[in-house]
Amino acid sequence: MQITTIGFDADDTLWHNESFYRLTQDHVMGLLADHAPRDHLEDRLLDAERRNIGHYGYGVKGFTLSLIETAIEVTNGQVPASVIAEIMAAGRDLLAHPLELLPHARDAVEALSSSHCIVLITKGDLLHQERKLAQSGLGDLFHGVEIVSEKTPETYARVFARHGDGSDRALMVGNSMKSDVVPAIRAGGWGVYVPHGQTWALEHAEAPSDHPRFRELPDLGRLPALVAALG
Structure with a gap:
């Protein structure tokens, strides 16, 4: 037909789109490098994203919240407020990135x-x-x-x-x-x-x-x- x-x-x-997410992810992985190996951080982030899709949907906001959740998890709740603030700023930058x-x-x-x-x-x-x-x-x-x-x-x-x-x-x-x-x-x-x-x-x-x-x-x-x- x-x-x-x-x-x-x-x-x-x-x-x-994805390339900008990867750059943001790389930046956050660098912030958390002292707490876990890179592959472990990536696995934890992917698990968080998979869990959170049903709650937050797709997009930058859910991604940013998953990054924050990963940071809390791998630091056993001891992530500095300055790191959380930097993750939030990275999420805002991702929302504002030129198309x-x-x-x-x-x-x-x-x-x-x-x-x-x-x-x-x-x-x-x-x-x-x-x-x-x-x-x-x-x-x-x-x-x-x-x-x-x-x-x-x-x-x-x-x-x-x-x-x-x-x-x-x-x-x-x-x-x-x-x-x-x-x-x-x-x-x-x-x-x-x-x-x-x-x-x-x-x-x-x-x-x-x-x-x-x-x-x-x-x-x-x-x-x-x-x-x-x-x-």
Whole structure:
């Protein structure tokens, strides 16, 4: 069936994101280096993030709270207030970091917006994601914006029914196999994986390589041609 709706992920699909989180994490790991080895700190942080998603959701605020929780844990509650203050400042800096579009992002969205219904589908903090979209200069090209708490097959079915002709005539493109590709395919749509050099550990999943509606592209520059070929 002809594709009429295209969903785009935001972070690390249209603009850089994870690399800035990694820089912040490296800074905090340095602050805590006297208390535990690097691999132990990273494991504790990942455990905290996994626990806290259900409480705080995705985004910088939950990440910052997980960093603080990790600092308290690895210091047995003795973390200096100055370190907590520095972690909070690092979180604020991350929220204010200038947005940088990924290569081909603007060209791909512009090329497809005149012929398809284009929807931004992203997780994260509402205010922060709205701010990044405004900074991107891409906002006027999207026919709809959905900032969701989770990306499940049910989420995609609902979004593509609201903004298009249903999942079976929709395509989702993103850098997360777990959030962008697999659930979109399970909802009945196409899933296009565009890998990013850095992906959060909790977004990893096995590729549905044998599924007829799975595709992988090296960058967004190839997306318009793929959409045209799929019909």
